[in-house]
Amino acid sequence: MEMRNATSDFILLGLFKHTRSHLFLFVLVLTISIASLIGNTFLILLIYRDHRLHTPMYILLSQLSLMDVMLVLTIVPKMASGFLAGKRSISLTGCGLQIFVSITLDGGESFLLTAMSYDRYVAVCHPLRYPTLMNWQRCLQMTMGSWFMGAADGLMQAVAILSFPFCSVREINHFFCEAPIVVRLACTDTSVFENAMYICCVLMLLVPFSLILTSYSLILAAVLHMRSIEARKKAFATCSSHLTVVGLFYGAAIFIYMRPKSYRSANHDKVMSAFYTIFTPVLNPLIYSLRNNEVKEALKRWLGKFAN
Template identity: 50%
Template sequence: MKTGNQSVKTDFILLGLFQYGPMDTVLFAVIAILFSVALMGNIILILLIQLDTRLHTPMYFLLSQLSFIDMMYISTTVPKMATNFLSNSKTITFLGCEIQAFVFLVLGGTEALLLGFMSYDRYVAIYHPLRYPVLMSKKICWFMITCAWTSCSINSLIHTLYAFQLPFCRSRLINHFFCEIPSMLPLVCQDTSQYEHTILLSGLIILLLPFMAILASYACVLTVVFQMSSGKGQTKAISTCSSHLTVASLFYVTTLSTYTRPHSLHSLEEDKIIAVFYTIITPLLNPFIYSLRNKEVIRALRRVCVQKI
């Protein structure tokens, strides 16, 4: 046990998404461009919602929170991943790895719950339009955000403190491009099956339950939408809901694949590819899916541009 406690304090080595080699500079450029586009897209969407008073509604308030989380989410993993392509040292300190794992879990869990709250917002807007100002008041919106951040911070703290006190007495090589707890368990020199059950339980609560709630809420929404006499109203409702459902499906399916599969069915190479979707692709696509498919956002962008000109 002494050896494990000593080894746990040494640096880890991130093997990265691909084998490092002659293409490192090109891969760095690609990752840097994707990272910049994701940041700019989310920043523009946040500023647009803040500047245009017509977007000061619960729906867009939650959307601005989602963009804020995505900015932090992609910033937690991608910068280290990108710099490793140009650095001779692929190491990350024990403390740095612990902080990265903690922040990543907080942001990922918060986004999962927030997407669920966003579906509730659409459900209330379409199913109970007259009660919408009461059921989605500013106070309730802030309560949702506070609950998401608080609960996921507590969950992340518990997992991080437990996982990083385990004895890492095997190889220091993490076959991943960031410190994700499931990818670190193969380095532990004791049985982790019980802890894996805890990860599964957390995944079911934080990921599967909101996803099921989203599917259930949209099933109710669709029944109302198809009963509308106005074709224009149907189109607007379906457009808004389909954008959210696209984002949610991409995020939940990939994260559920990582956090709810039995350890015996995990492939570290597959896990890395899957992680790209919920760490890079989703934060990159979110602002564009919500803006390009949303006429209100496009009109707001035009109004802001005209005012600035």
């Protein structure tokens, strides 16, 4: 097959067709994306402005919201311009940037959720040692480590994928350049890379997920030994929001990256990718604001200042 030259663009076929029903879905997705940007930005500002939320738990939460904002801004504007203006082409550089950012944020969020589970473990199981075990230096190390490990994985995969020669068929049946989809367009044997990418995804997902399960197993054991019912309720309340987010993130990620090829289809890939890039980011601020008393109190204080 004919190979493309280095300046050729890819064509994103997109998520929607130009039908009435798909137009409604597009407006719905765009509305959700805008709500996600507003909600996560608002949560970041709330944590920044309220000194009572200047704790490791909420600093890590602000980084989670920042990752969600970046993910939406990387994916949705290009998808919207492709649907509204018909600009479906994306340059090699733009495609590489989407691969790098999406993998960086996925990997970074995986490690960040692990750091948040450790924070909850220390708070519940070792409350007296919390200022020592989860100090600002430790919080900064966890935050920077999450960004660094995610970026390292994203850079390696983006460079490796874009080094492949691609065939004349440059249509990506997706709404953004997702790594597993782009690899399928290569005009060479990519089995070694795909196996390596699969192993990498397994390690990036299962190792942090195992640590999270370990943390919450220890938390559950500690909670069951508490005599006070109020203490149990408070411990469960502080952990339930994080567990909900963990379930949403890992459920979608495992379904996308760890399924065998024989069980994959373009439509399933697009639907699940839309779930974790568009729908999950809007749920995170809602989960943490509606189920967290400290965030609700901070919101009341902030709104009270405007009322006065």
